[in-house]
Amino acid sequence: MNGLGESGAGLRIVSQALDGHVPDRTPIWMMRQAGRYLPEYRAVREKAGDFLSLCYTPDHAVEVTLQPIRRFGFDAAILFSDILVVPHALGCNLSFEAGEGPRLSPVTNAAELGALRSELDPSKIDRVLEAVSRIRADLPTATTLLGFCGAPWTVATYMVAGRGTPDQAPARLASFTDPAFFTALIDRLVEASSRYLIGQLRAGADAVQIFDSWAGVLDPEAFRQWTIEPIRRIVETVRAEVPDARIIAFPKGATLSGLTELVLATGVNAVGLDWTAERRATRLALGGRVALQGNLDPLTLIAGGAALDKAIDALMEDFHGAAHIFNLGHGIRPETPIAHVERMIRRIRG
Amino acid sequence: MNGLGESGAGLRIVSQALDGHVPDRTPIWMMRQAGRYLPEYRAVREKAGDFLSLCYTPDHAVEVTLQPIRRFGFDAAILFSDILVVPHALGCNLSFEAGEGPRLSPVTNAAELGALRSELDPSKIDRVLEAVSRIRADLPTATTLLGFCGAPWTVATYMVAGRGTPDQAPARLASFTDPAFFTALIDRLVEASSRYLIGQLRAGADAVQIFDSWAGVLDPEAFRQWTIEPIRRIVETVRAEVPDARIIAFPKGATLSGLTELVLATGVNAVGLDWTAERRATRLALGGRVALQGNLDPLTLIAGGAALDKAIDALMEDFHGAAHIFNLGHGIRPETPIAHVERMIRRIRG
Numbered sequence: 077m078n079g080l081g082e083s084g085a086g087l088r089i090v091s092q093a094l095d096g097h098v099p100d101r102t103p104i105w106m107m108r109q110a111g112r113y114l115p116e117y118r119a120v121r122e123k124a125g126d127f128l129s130l131c132y133t134p135d136h137a138v139e140v141t142l143q144p145i146r147r148f149g150f151d152a153a154i155l156f157s158d159i160l161v162v163p164h165a166l167g168c169n170l171s172f173e174a175g176e177g178p179r180l181s182p183v184t185n186a187a188e189l190g191a192l193r194s195e196l197d198p199s200k201i202d203r204v205l206e207a208v209s210r211i212r213a214d215l216p217t218a219t220t221l222l223g224f225c226g227a228p229w230t231v232a233t234y235m236v237a238g239r240g241t242p243d244q245a246p247a248r249l250a251s252f253t254d255p256a257f258f259t260a261l262i263d264r265l266v267e268a269s270s271r272y273l274i275g276q277l278r279a280g281a282d283a284v285q286i287f288d289s290w291a292g293v294l295d296p297e298a299f300r301q302w303t304i305e306p307i308r309r310i311v312e313t314v315r316a317e318v319p320d321a322r323i324i325a326f327p328k329g330a331t332l333s334g335l336t337e338l339v340l341a342t343g344v345n346a347v348g349l350d351w352t353a354e355r356r357a358t359r360l361a362l363g364g365r366v367a368l369q370g371n372l373d374p375l376t377l378i379a380g381g382a383a384l385d386k387a388i389d390a391l392m393e394d395f396h397g398a399a400h401i402f403n404l405g406h407g408i409r410p411e412t413p414i415a416h417v418e419r420m421i422r423r424i425r426g
Numbered sequence: 427m428n429g430l431g432e433s434g435a436g437l438r439i440v441s442q443a444l445d446g447h448v449p450d451r452t453p454i455w456m457m458r459q460a461g462r463y464l465p466e467y468r469a470v471r472e473k474a475g476d477f478l479s480l481c482y483t484p485d486h487a488v489e490v491t492l493q494p495i496r497r498f499g500f501d502a503a504i505l506f507s508d509i510l511v512v513p514h515a516l517g518c519n520l521s522f523e524a525g526e527g528p529r530l531s532p533v534t535n536a537a538e539l540g541a542l543r544s545e546l547d548p549s550k551i552d553r554v555l556e557a558v559s560r561i562r563a564d565l566p567t568a569t570t571l572l573g574f575c576g577a578p579w580t581v582a583t584y585m586v587a588g589r590g591t592p593d594q595a596p597a598r599l600a601s602f603t604d605p606a607f608f609t610a611l612i613d614r615l616v617e618a619s620s621r622y623l624i625g626q627l628r629a630g631a632d633a634v635q636i637f638d639s640w641a642g643v644l645d646p647e648a649f650r651q652w653t654i655e656p657i658r659r660i661v662e663t664v665r666a667e668v669p670d671a672r673i674i675a676f677p678k679g680a681t682l683s684g685l686t687e688l689v690l691a692t693g694v695n696a697v698g699l700d701w702t703a704e705r706r707a708t709r710l711a712l713g714g715r716v717a718l719q720g721n722l723d724p725l726t727l728i729a730g731g732a733a734l735d736k737a738i739d740a741l742m743e744d745f746h747g748a749a750h751i752f753n754l755g756h757g758i759r760p761e762t763p764i765a766h767v768e769r770m771i772r773r774i775r776g
């Protein structure tokens with residue numbers, strides 16, 4: 077499916093870093109690099125009509141995934157999609173209202189979970205996987221293609237609440253009041269997410285990232301139960317079918333000890349660090365074991381100028397000589413000036 | 427001003443813990459214990475009309491502060507007020523819309539900061555300090571009275587945005603784009619907060635707590651600059667006038683290394699821990715040096731039953747024998763059943 081064959085993979089410096097090598101130069105990509113800060117993205121988004129059409133129409137998904145590669149030459153492309161495709165393909169209603177964020181049919185008890193599909197609806201997922209294959213075929217040989225999914229905990233927070241919430245209280249409360257239901261929900265998501273990532277890897281993704289955007293609200297025991305253990309099982313299931321699968325975990329807001337436990341328990345190839353991470357301590361604890369990805373504060377990329385330069389220099393110094401993949405500590409924001417992205421890339425690549 | 431005199435202070439077990447002693451039994455209070463989960467609070471709130479009238483009318487503030495002491499016999503009362511009283515008394519417009527949270531006139535640049543008062547408006551603050559004196563006079567001798575303020579960083583996040591924000595981006599961005607303004611804003615808040623806490627201590631507060639609710643969004647360097655250093659200066663200024671002032675810092679979302687740096691740099695008597703804290707590691711690092719306050723997940727108090735009992739037992743075991751003040755890891759929520767609070771107190775006090 078990957079028209080480029082294995083011969084090209086050696087050039088992919090993001091993949092090299094994930095394999096534990098220190099590349100000759102620091103690879104760069106940005107979370108949400110295919111997004112609203114780009115006029116060419118906004119043009120496609122307008123044409124597509126709604127957000128979900130963008131995700132499920134391969135022509136659109138391929139195009140917006142490739143846009144930031146064409147413009148900036150990032151070292152990795154990441155599939156344009158959304159973490160809520162998984163609950164959608166399990167049968168939840170899903171819509172994105174302008175300025176409102178996602179709305180799902182809530183799943184708050186065993187009966188509502190029972191009404192969902194047990195496996196992902198191929199009529200939805202196959203369109204995403206078609207986009208993956210086509211992106212890989214169109215990408216420069218040296219560019220790594222990343223697939224992704226949301227981590228079960230984070231996806232569950234949206235499913236239980238039926239929307240995004242400031243503190244993920246509905247899911248946290250459900251884990252206390254109805255642990256049997258909540259465990260079954262996480263189990264369903266572990267299984268579905270594993271199949272989804274296997275599909276993406278078979279369709280041509282060189283690596284996959286698991287986004288646990290709300291890991292930071294969990295106490296240490298809950299972090300083990302709802303972040304580490306589900307990711308561990310996904311990694312295990314995926315590697316049972318794709319033995320060399322490269323996997324990045326991004327448990328946003330995790331503590332250093334939480335990150336360390338996660339790395340040891342799951343065997344992921346890399347961890348993403350948010351902008352609050354203690355970089356040197358993290359490198360000391362984990363740098364020899366996994367690649368470290370991150371962690372420029374996206375607000376410095378809005379600020380630009382000396383604040384941006386200083387933040388980049390500090391980051392590059394902290395990770396100099398490590399298996400480091402430059403990224404933001406969170407997704408790029410729509411109001412970010414493109415000139416600042418260009419400045420960032422120049423500063424890193426010299 | 428304190429009708430009870432010094433002789434009673436020896437009985438105040440929260441104060442004892444703050445002085446570094448391990449009390450005979452674990453003292454208990456709850457953040458937001460005077461709040462909407464209590465019908466008697468809702469009755470006063472309705473009578474007062476709007477939220478700010480509650481804060482600035484000593485009759486009301488005294489009454490709602492005392493309500494949870496009467497009902498539950500907590501070991502500490504905390505002044506009923508709001509962290510935004512400080513910007514309000516510096517001249518910001520402030521209102522609380524039902525269901526909307528606070529709205530302030532934003533302070534986004536040096537000119538807007540220059541238009542504010544340099545010192546707190548006594549016509550506002552004196553009413554709060556009157557409430558403090560009256561609460562102390564009405565409290566049981568054995569009950570510690572806590573005053574409080576918001577930490578400069580957290581108060582600044584509301585002032586710059588003019589409201590609460592999900593990720594405090596406006597203030598973080600201002601710190602990058604206009605550091606001179608942002609530093610001046612923090613300086614103004616350090617000075618005003620110090621005077622405010624000195625006033626509360628002189629009016630009869632036995633200790634004060636500094637709430638840095640949004641400390642968790644700061645990277646390590648910013649945490650030093652905007653959380654630790656302002657709190658250090660407040661502690662220094664307050665103790666220059668009230669040498670034995672007992673001070674609790676609650677930097678919500680801080681990492682263990684951040685907490686440790688804060689304790690060493692500021693000399694606070696205690697740190698508050700949110701529900702995600704790594705309790706045993708925190709105790710190991712800081713237990714001999716400061717009192718530890720926290721950290722029951724407020725959602726377990728909504729859940730009740732076995733989940734609540736288990737969470738309390740784990741917490742009490744982790745802190746057994748330490749200078750520990752039982753508290754929640756965040757404010758109690760309005761929907762919390764009173765019966766669960768009673769259950770919690772019974773379980774802790776036996």
